Each structure stands twice: as C-alpha cells, then as structure tokens.
Amino acid sequence: MRKTSLRTAALAAALTLASASSANAGTPSGPYAMFKFCPYTNPSVGSCVLNTTTSGTLKIGSTTMPIDKPIVMQGGIESLGPSPFYAAVGAPTLQAPPGKVPGGLLGIVNPAPNWPGPLWTAFWAIVGAVNDVSATIEPVQAVQTNFGNALFPPEDGSDPTVARLAVRVHLQNPFLGGGCYIGSAQDPIVLKLQTGTTAPPPPNLPISGNTGNAYTVWTDEPNYIGYLQVDGNTLVDNSFAVPKAGGCGNIALGLPIITQVLDALVSGAVNLKVGLPAAAGTNTAIMNGKSSIASSQYVLNSEQ
Known part of the structure; x- marks a missing residue:
C-alpha cells in the first residue's frame, strides 16, 4: 500500500477539519x-x-x-471519510462527453428478418448515412464517496469503495431516437469504484486499481498553504450488473406500428447485440486519472 509523505498526511488531516465560513463576493484565484x-x-x-x-x-x-475524452467530477465533500458528494455550483457535477461506440449502429443493433419493411429500410438508410453511435454516461443518483479509501485501500475487509456512482448510458443515433438508454433512474448501473483489488463473481477475475502518487502542492499564499494532488490513480469495478436498454427506436419513421412495438423491436435488437441484461461478473469499469482536493476554507480565502 502506497504511503503519503508526512506533510501530505498532515494536509489530509487538515482537509477533514477545515470548514467554510460565510461567502464573500469573489472568485477563487491562483x-x-x-x-x-x-x-x-x-x-x-x-x-x-x-x-x-x-x-x-x-x-x-x-x-x-473506450474512455478517450476527459470525464470530470467536481463538487465538495464533508471529509476524506464516508461523505455525500455535494453538487457543483454553476457547472455539472459529473461531466462526461459523448464517446463513440465501436462499430456504430451495426455494432449495437442486429436487425431481425421479421422486422416490418419500413423499419428495415430505415435502418439501412441510416446506417448508410450516419452509422456512428455516441454513448454518454449520465448520473441518476447523488454520488457517495470515501476518498480516504483512494489513498489507503482497507485491508480489514471493510467496504473499499472510493466513489459510488449510479448512472445510465445514453445511446444516440438518428435511428435510435433521443430516448435510448441502458439503465434508468429506477434501475441504474451502480459502479462501486476502488483503488484496491476487486472480488467479483465469476466469470470475471479480480483486478486491481492503483492509488497513484499522492503529494502536496504548496502555495505561497496565504501562509504557504497547499492542496492534495493525486496523479496516476486507477479506479476499478468488475462486480456490477447492467440492466437492459429501453426507449430505443422512438422516432418518426412513418411506420404503421405503435411506439410500444417499435420500442420492443429496436430495444430488443440492441439488447441482443450488446448482450443485455448483463449479470454481475461480466462487466468491467477501469478509470485512470487524477484528483485535486483542497480545504474549502483555503478556497474561500483565495477569493478575489
């Protein structure tokens, strides 16, 4: 287990104790x-x-x-221990740009031969024009955190979760319409990310995250106070389940079939091609990145 320096540990302790005072009319600086x-x-x-x-x-x-565009999670916590994650003000708490699904529409839809003729025709017309499918991770519940576990994964069998994220994945393509989601607010994908070693159900095997390199970035004002920086960390989870997709194909194609039937046909094709629902032990999340953590009081003191 990686140990932080004494000064980093001292700053981490300070972060758990500091609290913000009343607001000033300014913006954090430096x-x-x-x-x-x-x-x-x-x-x-x-x-x-x-x-x-x-x-x-x-x-x-x-x-x-693949995750090839930055995903940013920002907000506030009560302490480095178990804490709700307080939403960002003036920006998304979780900002995940759309990513391309490998194979595009052909990669996630397997059209059945008994599809109605107009639906079959529309599918191939859109494949020919716009095969790309984007996938966007969207939160559906408040985030829960324990950033202390990110620095020191527990070895006593206690919950090693660093961040619990309940999300859905929004699939977008003209053929899929605007309401095609894997998971929902009622039945989300629940990620319990950690930097330690997982214990998934089979057939997945254990994988390990990485605590990264933790150090203090010292500043020259006020009073040489700094913030905690963690570079090169890896958060993992391969124990989560993924529900089926729904709401796909809800588009105006001039088809003589009702929306529920269209949804059943297209969502069913997505689920068949992607392999959904997918039981726990068959899915994996690996997220590499970095974290910056500062006392809210120091942030307030920097206002200009």
Missing part, C-alpha cells in the same frame, strides 16, 4: 481557481474535489467502450 465550481460556502463542505478521468474502458455486456 492555484485554487480550479475549484471555482465547488460549493465551498456551504458550511457542510470541508473540502473541494476536482477529479478527472483521462482514460480507461467501460465494458457492458459484449461491448467495450
């Missing part, structure tokens, strides 16, 4: 400007967090989607 969307004036928020996933993969069912 090295603390990155935390400008943190709810640092909320008295319940002891620290501000900016976490950026820079690479990785999300495997759901038989489809593996």
Whole structure:
C-alpha cells in the first residue's frame, strides 16, 4: 500500500477539519481557481474535489467502450471519510462527453428478418448515412464517496469503495431516437469504484486499481498553504450488473406500428447485440486519472 509523505498526511488531516465560513463576493484565484465550481460556502463542505478521468474502458455486456475524452467530477465533500458528494455550483457535477461506440449502429443493433419493411429500410438508410453511435454516461443518483479509501485501500475487509456512482448510458443515433438508454433512474448501473483489488463473481477475475502518487502542492499564499494532488490513480469495478436498454427506436419513421412495438423491436435488437441484461461478473469499469482536493476554507480565502 502506497504511503503519503508526512506533510501530505498532515494536509489530509487538515482537509477533514477545515470548514467554510460565510461567502464573500469573489472568485477563487491562483492555484485554487480550479475549484471555482465547488460549493465551498456551504458550511457542510470541508473540502473541494476536482477529479478527472483521462482514460480507461467501460465494458457492458459484449461491448467495450473506450474512455478517450476527459470525464470530470467536481463538487465538495464533508471529509476524506464516508461523505455525500455535494453538487457543483454553476457547472455539472459529473461531466462526461459523448464517446463513440465501436462499430456504430451495426455494432449495437442486429436487425431481425421479421422486422416490418419500413423499419428495415430505415435502418439501412441510416446506417448508410450516419452509422456512428455516441454513448454518454449520465448520473441518476447523488454520488457517495470515501476518498480516504483512494489513498489507503482497507485491508480489514471493510467496504473499499472510493466513489459510488449510479448512472445510465445514453445511446444516440438518428435511428435510435433521443430516448435510448441502458439503465434508468429506477434501475441504474451502480459502479462501486476502488483503488484496491476487486472480488467479483465469476466469470470475471479480480483486478486491481492503483492509488497513484499522492503529494502536496504548496502555495505561497496565504501562509504557504497547499492542496492534495493525486496523479496516476486507477479506479476499478468488475462486480456490477447492467440492466437492459429501453426507449430505443422512438422516432418518426412513418411506420404503421405503435411506439410500444417499435420500442420492443429496436430495444430488443440492441439488447441482443450488446448482450443485455448483463449479470454481475461480466462487466468491467477501469478509470485512470487524477484528483485535486483542497480545504474549502483555503478556497474561500483565495477569493478575489
């Protein structure tokens, strides 16, 4: 297990104790400007967090989607221990840009031969014009965190989760319409990301994350105070289940069939091709990135 330096550990302790005071009319400046969307004036928020996933993969069912664009999670926490994640102010708490699904529409839809003729024709027309399918991760519940586990994965059998994310995946293509989702608010994909070693059900085998390199970035104002930086960490989970897709194909094609039938045909084709629903032990999330954590009081003190 990686150990932080004494000064980093001291700063981590300070982060759990510091709390924000009343708001000033200003904007965080200098090295603390990155935390400008943190709810640092909320008295319940002891620290501000900016976490950026820079690479990785999300495997759901038989489809593996690369993470090749930054995913940013920002907001506030009460402490480095178990804490709700307080939403960002003035920006998305979880900002995940759309990523391309390998194979596009042909990669996630297997049209059945008994599809109505107009639906079959529309499918191949759109494949010929716009085969690309984008996938966007969207949160559907509040995030729960324990950033202490990111630095020191527990070895006593206790819950090793660093961040619990309940999400859905929005699939978009003209043929799929605007309401095609894998998972929902009622039945989400629940990721319990950790930096330790997983214990998934079979057929998945254990995989390990990485605590990364934790150090203190010292600043020259005020009073040489700094913030905690963690580079090169890897958060993993391969124990989660993925529900089926729904709401796909809800588009105006001039078809003489009702929307429910269209949804059943197209969503069913997506589920068949992608392998959904996918039981726990058949899916994997690997997220590489970095984190910055600062006392909310220091962020407030930097206002200009």
